[in-house]
Ligand code: NAI
C-alpha cells in the first residue's frame with residue numbers, strides 16, 4: 001500500500017512495529033502525542049492528540065490503512081480513558097469514513113474479556129466481560145468498529161492483544177504472550193486478506209498454555225509461530241508460584257480485576 005498510519009507510534013509497541021512494519025507500505029505515517037524522534041527514510045511524523053477531531057481528520061487524510069495503537073494502555077480515571085480511548089477511537093473512525101480509509105487494525109485488549117476465569121476457553125463470539133474502565137473502552141472500540149463495518153463497510157481486525165512483549169515474564173503471560181513477530185505476521189494478514197470483515201482475533205502466540213480459540217478466524221491464514229513454553233524455565237526461576245485464589249490465577253485479566261475506580 002502507499003501510506004500506512006500507525007497511531008501510538010512512540011509507545012512500547014509502536015516504537016518496535018515502526019521498523020518491523022516498514023515493508024508494508026511506501027510511506028509510514030507515524031503519530032503520537034509523545035516524542036517520535038527523527039523520521040527514518042520512509043517515515044513521516046505527524047504529532048496529533050487523538051481527542052482533537054479536526055487534527056485526526058487531517059492525520060488520516062491520504063492513508064490507505066491504519067494500525068491503531070494510540071491511547072491509554074492501562075487503567076486510569078474516566079477523564080483520561082474517555083478522552084484518549086472513547087473520543088479518540090470515535091474521531092479515528094469518523095476520519096476514516098470521511099477520508100475513505102477502509103482498513104484498520106484496532107489494538108483491543110484481553111482486558112475486554114478480563115473477568116472470564118482462566119479455566120474457560122474463549123472464542124471470537126463470547127460476550128465481553130471487561131475488567132476495568134480501560135477494558136470497557138476497548139469494548140466500546142470493538143462495538144464502534146462493528147458499527148462502521150455494518151453501516152459503511154470499513155473493515156477492522158479487532159485484535160484482543162494478550163501481552164505483546166519481547167518475552168513472557170510471569171506465569172500469566174505464559175498464557176497471554178504475543179510475540180512481536182507474531183503480531184507483525186497478523187497485521188500483514190489483516191492487510192493482505194481480500195475480504196477481512198470485522199473479526200475478533202485473540203492476539204496470542206501459539207502458546208501451549210493458551211486460553212483462546214481463534215478457529216473462527218482461520219480464513220485470515222494467520223499462523224503464529226512462537227510459543228511461550230520456550231520461556232517457562234526462566235519464568236519459573238524468576239517468579240514464585242502465585243498463590244491460589246489471587247486475581248493473578250483466577251481471572252484472564254489478572255490484576256486488572258483488582259483495580260478500583262481511579263478518581264480524577
Ligand atoms: P503504550 O502506552 O506504550 O503506547 C500508547 C501510546 O499512545 C503512547 O505512546 C501514548 O503517548 C499514546 N497516546 C496516549 N494518549 C494519546 C492521545 N490522546 N493522543 C495520541 N496518542 C496518545 O502502549 P503499548 O503497550 O504500546 O500498547 C499499544 C496499544 O495496544 C494500546 O492501545 C494498548 O491498549 C494495546 N494493548 C497493548 C498490549 C501490550 O501487551 N503491549 C496488550 C493489550 C492491548
Ligand code: 15L
Nearest residue numbers: 073074109110111162163176
Ligand atoms: C494490556 O492491555 C496492557 O496495555 C498491557 O500493558 C498489559 O498489561 C497487557 O494488557 C496484559 O494484560 O498483560
